[in-house]
Amino acid sequence: MFNLQNDTQYFGATVGRVANRIGGAQFTLNGIHYKLIANEGNNALHGNHNSGNILNQVVQIFASEFTPFDDQLIPTGNFSSVKGTLNDFLKPQVVGSRINQLSKTNGYNVNYVLDKNHVRDITVHMPNHDHNEITVADIVMDKRSGRVMKIATNQPGLQFYTANYVKNDKGKDGFVYQPRSALCLETQAFPDSVNHPNFPSTIVTTEKPYKHIVFFKFSTDPPRGFS
Structure with missing residues (x-):
């Protein structure tokens, strides 16, 4: 995380229900396979600002x-x-x-x-x-x-x-x-x-x-x- 106290651009820091990692940047829900954007190696971390x-x-x-x-x-x-x-x-x-x-x-x-x-x-x-x-x-x-x-x-x-x-x-x-x-x-x-x-x-x-x-x-x- 970057320092919000010194952030002059007011970039958001809202984090959803997954405030950590999803392995392989993918998951299956109700029989449907979802692929996420991998932003930390092969994994999804926090979400994606980039x-x-x-x-x-x-x-x-x-x-x-x-x-x-x-x-x-x-x-x-x-x-x-x-x-x-x-x-x-x-x-x-x-x-x-x-x-x-x-x-x-x-x-x-x-x-x-x-x-x-x-x-x-x-x-x-x-x-x-x-x-x-x-x-x-x-x-x-x-x-x-x-x-x-x-x-x-x-x-x-x-x-x-x-x-x-x-x-x-x-x-x-x-x-x-x-x-x-x-x-x-x-x-x-x-x-x-x-x-x-x-x-x-x-x-x-x-x-x-x-x-x-x-x-x-x-x-x-x-x-x-x-x-």
Whole structure:
């Protein structure tokens, strides 16, 4: 493990149910044989931070608009349609298909205005929440592993970032990370909302407490349009 106290890149250290090794990087479950990525000799250790880049991953973001920004990445206060832009992920898109055209930011670093839609498959087991305030934000698929992640939230925005400014940063087992080695999908209020009255308010009061809900659903079933 690397020293999280001195980590300036906020790399995650979340470990799943197997916080050690799986021999031969493979196992059989319910008659199905699974092969993992061997990252310590022939074995799988902890998981894998060194898994290449994210250029072949497929992303769909349920947002028809985004908040344009100035040279300091501060929103202008306006809203722009994603149609006809490099930010259009309404249909599934391979991340690397257009990323090199984003010379201004060296990749994606944009806040999306999430469309209102209702989601049931993630929140059906959460009866204490109002399903109508939860919206599907995005779906991501890693074609190499077949893993699919769906995110739903009650927040109005989603920041999509492709590690554009990561350079020669050391992570677990001494692996050195470079730009586009990871992606971030951050459910959020719009950046700089406090300075834009037309943005959803982020002011917290006793009548309006802060409540941030986010659901993650993982599967190996490719959604429509991803396979």
